[in-house]
Amino acid sequence: QVQLGQSGAEVKKPGASVKVSCKASGYTFINFYIHWVRQAPGQGLEWMGIINPSDGTTTYAQRFQGRVTMTGDTSTSTVYMELTSLRSEDTAAYYCARDGDSGSYYSDLWGQGTLVTVSS
Amino acid sequence: DIQMTQSPSSLSASVGDRVTITCQASQDITKYLNWYQQRPGKAPKLLIYDASTLETGVPSRFSGSGSGTDFTFTISSLQPEDVATYYCQQCDNLPQCSFGQGTKLEIK
Secondary structure: OOEEEEOOOEEEOOOOOEEEEEEEEOOOHHHOOEEEEEEOOOOOEEEEEEEOOOOOOEEEOHHHOOOEEEEEEOOOOEEEEEEOOOOHHHOEEEEEEEEOOOOOOOEEEEOOOEEEEEOO | OOOEEEEOOEEEEOOOOOEEEEEEEOOOOOOOEEEEEEOOOOOOEEEEEOOOEEOOOOOOOEEEEEEOOEEEEEEOOOOHHHOEEEEEEEEOOOOOEEEOOOEEEEEO
16 A cells, blocks of 8 residues: 555654654655655644655745754655754644655655654 | 735535535745645645645545645535645745634535
8 A cells, every 4th residue: 555654743842853754655756756744733834844855855935944954764665754953833744755756856655743842 | 925815714505505615825835836635633644745746646626726826626526525625735845834724624
């Protein structure tokens, strides 16, 4: 079954870091880029960045530059998104999503989301 | 950064109605515009990519059109299961992607 399975909910204190995992199954991991998208409670979708799992190349949204790191592990078909210097505004559901690989960029397969709560 | 302006922000329509949502880009994005559906408490779902290409398995009542800066998403005959929030998204070739603010669709 083609799917992306994400790690469980996290509660972090302001200033801490969080690392969310996204495990791919049912397809060839290195053939598809992975996007990360977040959604604050009651708010819209916000694109964070993209990683090429085959070589680890990344592109981040400018507003997250310096605070986000996306990595991949081909041995376990897993990508990770680490966000540092957390603040309350980072409380959100974080989604990984597979890129469609048709020459343009879009997300055709989504993980279930990981809720990250930042609270003192 | 490319800004996406989506309208309306909310919409109420009756079952069987034709529903239209628009999305405007702050600069020319040619055909690189996607549409997603997000039901409450669920992950988004891809409906349309490259402005007008229907994702496999998506009902044909959903359609998209447009190019350049102006795009339209249409549901030809609204069904109860279409209650959701709809988002447009653009991705340039860097890539840098951005979403519209979303349109919350309800049944009258």
